[in-house]
Amino acid sequence: MCLINFFFLIFLSISLLLSSLYFMLNEFIIFLEWEVLSLNSSSIVMTFLFDWMSLLFMSFVLLISSLVIYYSKEYMSEDIYINRFIMLVLLFVMSMMLLIISPNLISVLLGWDGLGLVSYCLVIYFNNIKSYNAGMLTALMNRVGDVALLMAIAWMLNYGSWNYIYYLEFMYNDMEMGLIGVLVVLAAMTKSAQIPFSSWLPAAMAAPTPVSALVHSSTLVTAGIYLLIRFNILISDSFISQLLLLLAGLTMFMSGLGANFEFDLKKIIALSTLSQLGLMMMILSLGYYKLAFFHLLAHALFKALLFMCAGAIIHNMNNSQDLRLMGGLSMYMPLTSSCFNVANLALCGMPFLAGFYSKDLILEVVSMSMVNLFIYFLFFFSTGLTVCYSLRLVYYSMTGDLNCSSLNVLNDEGWVMLKGMLGLMIMSIIGGSMLSWLMFPTPFMICLPFYLKNMTLFVCIMGGLFGYLISKVSLFFVNKSLNNYLFSMFVGSMWFMPYISTYGIISYSLKIGMNVLKNFDQGWSEFMGSQNLYGQLVNYSQYNYMMQNNNLKVYMLIFVLWILVLFMFFLFV
Known part of the structure; x- marks a missing residue:
């Protein structure tokens, strides 16, 4: 499977490189609109932009991903789920492709979210606690950018279409377009891990090395840069x-x-x-x-x-x-x-x-x-x-x-x-x-x-x-005294950024969660609710079991008691 993917991607990469040269020499751009669905007066249209920049970038992404997949054939040879790994890598590359050729904010978001989701799956590929923490940090930090992009989509409603490529030039001084620019910059900063969103990038090293080679070269972290290159007029x-x-x-x-x-x-x-x-x-x-x-x-x-x-x-x-x-x-x-x-x-x-x-x-x-x-x-x-x-x-x-x-x-x-x-x-x-x-x-x-x-x-x-x-x-001079040790700790921990942007933010919510768990979920609500109900049901079922286990004896006993009750009743009457 690795070899088939390798040769196919190499062929695609060379084809796109040659197409990019042709487009570059002739200053040629193809804007493609594909109507996916038309229902009454509503239509869903998918738009693609092919110019020298998108074709050249796609060519490089495919070249690197083909060599990384070929490399994975041996690097991941011990892994029994290697086919699943290759599938995830291909999904990752496809998401990047969608992002590269999209002149439309909706399809950009599809590729953008595809990258975020598949990167989470790849970071947690080795199932251990460090990978889970790194994956969650990566996913949640990128969520901020996803939300910014969603807000930019909402603001684009002012223009009647989400094809941002139409509006950048002549809406340059427009307030709404300026706000969209700010939101796109925020999204790009989270994806490309700029301060204060830098702490996820070293944490994402928990992924297998071939994934790191792909993520850090031409896919995930470059998505933000590429988006800003497309929006460069605004900023x-x-x-x-x-x-x-x-x-x-x-x-x-x-x-x-x-x-x-x-x-x-x-x-x-x-x-x-x-x-x-x-x-x-x-x-x-x-x-x-x-x-x-x-x-x-x-x-x-x-x-x-x-x-x-x-x-x-x-x-x-x-x-x-x-x-x-x-x-x-x-x-x-x-x-x-x-x-x-x-x-x-x-x-x-x-x-x-x-x-x-x-x-x-x-x-x-x-x-x-x-x-x-x-x-x-x-x-x-x-x-x-x-x-x-x-x-x-x-x-x-x-x-x-x-x-x-x-x-x-x-x-x-x-x-x-x-x-x-x-x-x-x-x-x-x-x-x-x-x-x-x-x-x-x-x-x-x-x-x-x-x-x-x-x-x-x-x-x-x-x-x-x-x-x-x-x-x-x-x-040696760094470890010599406590002050220098603190300095090396400050510099080595990315200026305490993980403590500020990760641990500092989540510590309060974790404390509140612990109190809720202690006082509600494992406290009075547990005692009065599910545990109490469970105890009552256990008692009833034990009583029922005892009744059914000695049924003849109990039946005779109840019969005698019933006779006694009747006798007492007639006696007093």
């Missing part, structure tokens, strides 16, 4: 775009800082995704939606590869995700390590890999834009932090000696997983330049002073150097 040059710029910058900074204090391999890569989502949101809120889309696609390639390599490493490390137990993996797993390092270098923005073309362009455009010093600092310092945690990750996993049990047999013999990873590695190398030539066919020059032009390179080198140093001293 440009407004107060909401300035607020989004600040929150996205803080998200990028927070996750980059937190990843340097983390020792869980998958969590570091999850925080790295959060950092890149912040970067996309920031450049989007400055009005450069094409750059955000460019980075979205380039990031999808190397992030999926990074997760697949992490999955192969965890598989070989006997399901251990702790960085401190790894070491010397480049000697035991050379091919996996090569893919891992290529993905890491692409993430850092190494020249001529996928990440370089988008990140370098974004940072140079920011240097040229009218942004204040604080936003500029967030952009460049967070880029330095990316290189810092990437180098720390490589230092802990690839160098030195293996720190876990010597009984572990580490090898590179999972050929099915390796083929999936090598396919994405090739795309991580050539994908950035390919997209750059396609999306920006006319070369343009960014003229900057010498020190600003080299600022990106300087920040990356300093970040890498700092990452090497903190790895070398093994964060």
